Amino acid sequence: MRDDFPRHLAKELDAADPLADLRDRFVIADDDLIYLDGNSLGRLPAATPAHLDRLVREGWGDGLVRSWPTWIEWGRRIGDRLAAHALGARPGEVVVSDSTSVNLYKLAAAALDAAGDRRTVLVDAEDFPTDRYVLEGLAAARGLTLRLLPSDLDEGLRLDELRAALDGDVALVLLSAVAYRSGALLDMAAVNAAARQVGATVLWDLSHAVGSVPVELAATGADLAVGCTYKYLNGGPGAPAFLYVRRELQSRLRQPIQGWFGRRDQFGMGPGYDPAPDLDRFLVGTPSILALAPLDPALDVLAEAGIDRVRAKGRRLGELIVTLADAWLTPHGFRVASPREADRRGSHVCLHHPEALRISRALAEAGVVGDYRAPDRLRLGPAPLYTRYVDVWDALDRLRGLAERRGWERVPGGPSRVT
Amino acid sequence: MRDDFPRHLAKELDAADPLADLRDRFVIADDDLIYLDGNSLGRLPAATPAHLDRLVREGWGDGLVRSWPTWIEWGRRIGDRLAAHALGARPGEVVVSDSTSVNLYKLAAAALDAAGDRRTVLVDAEDFPTDRYVLEGLAAARGLTLRLLPSDLDEGLRLDELRAALDGDVALVLLSAVAYRSGALLDMAAVNAAARQVGATVLWDLSHAVGSVPVELAATGADLAVGCTYKYLNGGPGAPAFLYVRRELQSRLRQPIQGWFGRRDQFGMGPGYDPAPDLDRFLVGTPSILALAPLDPALDVLAEAGIDRVRAKGRRLGELIVTLADAWLTPHGFRVASPREADRRGSHVCLHHPEALRISRALAEAGVVGDYRAPDRLRLGPAPLYTRYVDVWDALDRLRGLAERRGWERVPGGPSRVT
Known part of the structure; x- marks a missing residue:
């Protein structure tokens, strides 16, 4: 043979x-x-060890706290690079922060809290565990019904199964663009259009798609997405995740973890939480700079390819x-x-x-x-x-x-x- | 002069x-x-650059995904080191994960959800912004009353102000052991005892205390705590935070961000979320290993001192x-x-x-x-x-x-x- x-x-x-x-x-x-x-x-x-070592010795060791005015932009700066080279999104729509699971929680909660009296949440029954678990918790806390969409372990979710489940009661649909086991690739434009017809929001998990297939968030009309950077993006073990919120939605959604990085005029440290007007409202706490740094040399290679x-x-x-x-x-x-x-x-x-x-x-x-x-x-x-x-x-x-x-x-x- | x-x-x-x-x-x-x-x-x-470089080249570069069985223990392993050298806690009570803000959210939510029909939450009016903001969001989502304890910007919170506010309606008190501006140090044992008398739970923010004053979580009868590792612990810019849950409370509390790292038998990837029986239930997503690594050489110095x-x-x-x-x-x-x-x-x-x-x-x-x-x-x-x-x-x-x-x-x- x-x-x-x-x-x-x-x-x-x-x-x-x-x-x-x-x-x-x-x-x-x-x-x-x-x-x-x-x-x-x-x-x-190959460029990452020296890049990281320079950050550690010069940025941290020599620069000390004086490096923070630069570092504090990195989540957004690297998010914009990701948007340009891998996600087909506009500047100011992608930011790197937290883990994929935490980002799923933030964006799913924001979408559910904005969904009025819709009572149903849909997720692929064979989706990655954390996606299912996070939604299960959010749905239970709000008294919503979580419906698991039947999905083929080899072939992935069929669009007609999704369409059959979509109706005016659906608040949120969480789907992976590329299935973590089978690799099945969903037609994001078709899914977004079908959901929009019934007024449901789609939250995409792009963990297995980003850096391997062109993700066209703007062109496919995507509203919300999260994904990880340690797979095809080569950001290193447990590298921080990204989140995407379509620009037009940013001021209308609020996520529940009200950390200081999400507040308007963060360093005023004023009384009361007032969410930043833009994507920053989806941030929470201080990001690890050592975890963010390897994304730059990694994205250099992707951009060149x-x-x-x-x-x-x-x-x-x-x-x-x-x-x-x-x-x-x-x-x-x-x-x-x-x-x-x-x-x-x-x-x-x-x-x-x-x-x-x-x-x-x-x-x-x-x-x-x-x-x-x-x-x-x-x-x-x-x-x-x-x-x-x-x-x-x-x-x-x-x-x-x-x-x-x-x-x-x-x-x-x-x-x-x-x- | x-x-x-x-x-x-x-x-x-x-x-x-x-x-x-x-x-x-x-x-x-x-x-x-x-x-x-x-x-x-x-x-x-001084030992950190070489330690991190070795991790990057050997652990990631050579070991690749085969290093994960070691890495996956790091949050708990380093948590135990912190417990022993800086926090006066027992093994299995401290884990390093996420940011301080996310940990505040998880533990405060867990405490509030276990507080029955108590309707009041207390926080130092002059506490660090993220502490106040996180609680404000949690209280609002649950229809609870957030009371700001009057506190002196120079002298910190007076115990009699706290005692006057404590009653049977108080679900949760969030306080910093060391105030971020004045440096005022609270008597943790006295606070814990006063709260316990009325059945309220105290969540401590140890960010400015850990590594600078001996924190005796067990001896002072503390229930819950969080804190950061990039200040006196020298973990690096934005290094991941820790959380502490007293052993006896772990199985009785549930936090709302149901990520896969918090599930019993995580890699079974089974249907439905079933929280781990122990501290693991307070974990969420994949931790950054590059962000965790510098804590080992940093703790070596603290342990020696x-x-x-x-x-x-x-x-x-x-x-x-x-x-x-x-x-x-x-x-x-x-x-x-x-x-x-x-x-x-x-x-x-x-x-x-x-x-x-x-x-x-x-x-x-x-x-x-x-x-x-x-x-x-x-x-x-x-x-x-x-x-x-x-x-x-x-x-x-x-x-x-x-x-x-x-x-x-x-x-x-x-x-x-x-x-």
């Missing part, structure tokens, strides 16, 4: 790859390691996984558990196998880092900025080797703790 | 200072700069400020705007002057960094780990020189933006 797609074809794809040189912009400490988990934690950009070229390569890397999995793995009980058409998929691909947990561990021992997602999925995320076609070929080849000898049977199962 | 306390006496205090050698454990880039703003942003520990020695030196540094301000500055219209007794003061001292903003700027130009706090205070925070007695002497001497020639009159006023 291996002859169906010989390795030299992957090498030829690399030779023709316009992004190939960008691999050198990342730290590749172990060239034998095949890293297909950039959708969980992106690699370290261009999100459209990233997407083009991501499609082809995904197609290569699907092609090789069909040829080499399906006979061994694997199934491609993602949409088969590249147009309906983000930049990662899921494989189903009942022994996915053990397989992911055996694969790691064989030098391929993907990740396991409950209950029975192996997720492969070939981040386009630094993953070669030949890496995908080699990873699937090693997986085929494991499959042929059932090389995971001696590997322990048991609890998994990977973010 | 200068002869009242000649400079060589300050040098002698330094020669006898058991913590004097610890100054070398910090980066002192400019030995002419006198930094009295460690209560706003602590200095950079010992909080009691830090406190002893902090008292004397404060006394020196008061002595010199009385002798040199009072004739020029300054007033010590902090409790005069060291027992009633944390490690910073405030000076009142109508031109405080301009004075703080002129003083910075003269090589002394303190900070301005609205409306008319100059705050001097001589962090004991790295501030010499002679630094305080020199700072007050330069301030005296400014006062003699009214050297701030050519300096512009206008908005201030310092965290």
